[in-house]
Amino acid sequence: MRYLLITMVFAFISWSGISAKNKKKPNVILIMADDLGYGDVGFNGNTIIKTPNMDAMAASGTKFTNFYSGGPVCSPTRGTCVTGRHYFRYGIFSANIGHLPEEEITIAKLLQENGYTTGHFGKWHMGTLHPEISPKGPKRKPAENFAPPWQRNYDVSFVTESAVATWNPSIGGRYNNNPYYYNGVEETENLSGDDSRVIMDRVIPFVKDAVNNDKPFFSVIWFHTPHEPVIAGPEYKKMYSEYSEGKQDYYGCITAMDDQIGRLQEELEKLNIDDNTIIFFCSDNGPEGKEVSDKRPGTTGGLRGRKRSLYCGGVGVPAYVVWPGKSKAGETSEYISSTLDYLPTIVDGLGIKMPDQRPIDGVSLLPMMDGTSKERIKPLPFMHRGNVAWITGDLKFMTGGQKVKAVYNLRDDRFETTDIKDQMPEEVKSIEKYIMDWNLSCKNSHSGGDYQGEFVPVDSWSGIDVKKDPSQKNKSKEKKKQNKE
Template identity: 30%
Template sequence: MLFAVQQPWFLFLITFTFCQPHPSSSSNHSTYYHNQHQHQVDHRVHVHHASLSLSSSSAFPSPPNIIVMLMDDMGFGDLGINGDPNYDTPNLDALASQGMLLTNFYSSSPLCSPSRASLLTGRLPIRNGFYTDNVDGRNSYTPQEIVGGISDYELTLPELLSFGSHYHSALIGKWHLGHRPQYLPLKHGFDMFWGSTNCHFGPYDNKARPNIPIFENNNMVGRLFEDFAINKATFTSNLTQIYTRKALEYIQSNIDSNNRPFFLLWSPDATHAPSYRSEKFINSSRRGSPYGDALVELDSAVGQIVQLIQSNPRTANNTLIFFTSDNGAALVSKNDAGSSGPFLCGKQTTFEGGFRVPGIAWWPGKIKSGSKFHKAASFVDLFPTLLDLAEVPLPTDRDFDGSSLAPFWLSQTDSQLNSAPDRPIYFYRGNRLMAIRYGLYKAHFWTWTNSWAQFKTGIDFCPGSFVQGITTHTPSNYTSSPRLFHLGRDPSEHYVIPVNSAEYKTIIPTFFQLYQNHSDTLIPGEPVLNWCDNSVMHWSPQGCEEYNKCLPVPPSNPYKCEWPH
């Protein structure tokens, strides 16, 4: 092993130069960081120097540009390279062939907002606050009526990249970490934002619920359905075209004028139901559905972005692309959903179909072409890995849930690459630790799909699947005898390992210990997804006057959000 995974020695040096005691309250931003942020230019110069001095003493290459392509509800099985028989993703398949395919990569939640929060904070939702405790073990997210959003205490990936290595950061696409002014991307590390704060699925009517705005930085520039058309009947919209053009422009502007590395979070949402594609992609997919067409359009966009990166010497060998999705396929949307491939169930669940997502890391010359990373890893590992590759030290003032995989990902042999130590993956649903994966085993301490009441209305997170005692409609407590699966020989979680088998008895103590250690040491963050209030919806976002898009704001009436799943 080339480097200590958790704490390369030089990190200690650097943390000394800028880390300060963290605040006791999670509702306040780190004072030190906040001060730095207010004096951004000076600070950046300072840290940039520190970073440069690091470069010379580390074996990592100079900080690369980083593009994280974060899809919405795209399933593991949607990519040709992951076995979709339609092979509608030639550009992604090529990206994986030229880079590294992650076969055991996980989001950190089976739902959008908490998962995205983990990607950007390196911390599980239970720590960064993206959960509810209104009810135990329920998924929650940021609908328009949500009061909360990302805490100022959290240090986001763009904040640390900017802080540590002078990155310029942009978010193009969906945000979903809170839409009130204090939660917007530019308040949390991004230098540029163009996109939506919430889902496009509605129903929105500007009466009960306003249409979602598109923001440029802190101001709205129009609303979905009004100024940025989405036709839910024909599944058409030009949004992917716009998001792609914005991404290309952003990259080009960095090529043209910027000496700083850039971080682009490209986060289109065309594969979230109702899926959409632009006119010219109608009937473009072999899959033969709007969802398939949306996939083809996104794949085509990936091709364009890669081509731009490759066409310029300033980016060609100095840009890391990481492609993934915020959670598993939303099988609840049936034909308008992605594919879980061989995995059980989909979005909303803690089975493999809810968490296992596409993972491709591409960095020509640095990440071995055609390699495959088979170790289990998740969004909370991606966070320290990207920081490590960007030569930015991980702050020491708080707990992070992952560790850097950079030394392994930069290996030039498959065996070195896959010599990364096993690390546990924690599958939470809201405030409840439902399952743990470690090595090839996965133990379910709780199982639940959704309630009988919901299921009987046709809401099915596991269409076509039924595993006795596993795909349960009553929350089932197995904390005293977890349901154990071997994901190597049984990736579909179909065959429970008998509780009285020798294998079970050998393996299960490790899981009890992991569960206990994790639960004993974890300090949950304040939940930010408990409270709703219709007055916080997008009635009159900043900038609405300019576009004549202001709507009357109803009086405030906070209530505990309902989270049925």
């Protein structure tokens, strides 16, 4: 009997080891729309634009009502998605500025090192794709900012440097010097019709190949929709024939994108991997335009501001996560969260250790998902053109350079209508110090302080300079302008 028990114990240990070893790693997909407003989807209350597939996907996981893009414009947010770090740390100060340095630790790098096959599809916008040309011309510094996905730990990529039309993306306009590159080679085939379909036609084979090779995959799918030029195909425009042509195009291209997200979900189910695939969805910033119009009908759901603004309409975006076994179907979370949180959440969930102690601005969302955390443990920072927005708890502090100029209680005042700065002088003083300390940390990162070896940034520091307050500089420019007028 004694020998039988020993044999059974060793057999159990051996079986457990094999079981743990063979347990499949979850696939990870990051989906992002481009300039999609908080109020542009059905799962956030839009009753006009048809988004049944996104609505169903959001309902199958956790929908966020207080989710923020990393920044108020495209490129900065994309940097936060893959690094978990604020974009000022590595010089992507705004759209079409800077690039993703090789020295940054990204989700793609970490997952590739852990046995994943990696793919990036759609918009890139974190550096140039050709060392000699850029759609933004020589001012973009193509050679200095050459940082394509095929040199940033992606095994497969099908990308454009920046925005293209949402219909027939290879024709004219923004496509000048802005082609699709497939694994570093300019693509010429299958580029007609809906751009979201063009992108998904490359995603599906990547997913199938990963499954056929029995490898977990990491896929970034960054649609161009509904960024300008906004054009919908005839069948999608017809769905909204009672509206103006501008609205037909805008609404139609979003529904076209939704169809492709549905196509992806259908494929995951066919391959029997939907219950082992993590999906994050969001937009990169708020809708284009200073106000709603027939040509720019994107909506913020009532949030103040739009793209390029640090008010919630500029950085508050539609978002959800589907994480089998962790997110809860039908759950709506008010937890303050951001694209900064993607990397720390994925690393936490997959049990991956960061290789060094560089500053990470995001937090893991797993404690929120399992109910052990009700409030964000780190402030949520934004910076744009020398101004900072700083969310901590229910409060949002907004600066003009080094000084706080307004404070809003987002729980009581979601639409940022009432400035309560005068009610909290001590808090304002304390936050100003925190912001400046964080700003100096970003400045150190930008100079290469987090990297080993020599590093020279392409562009000079564009954050708050303690010697020159950007708010005063802006006031000086405004005064000169008024004098000229």
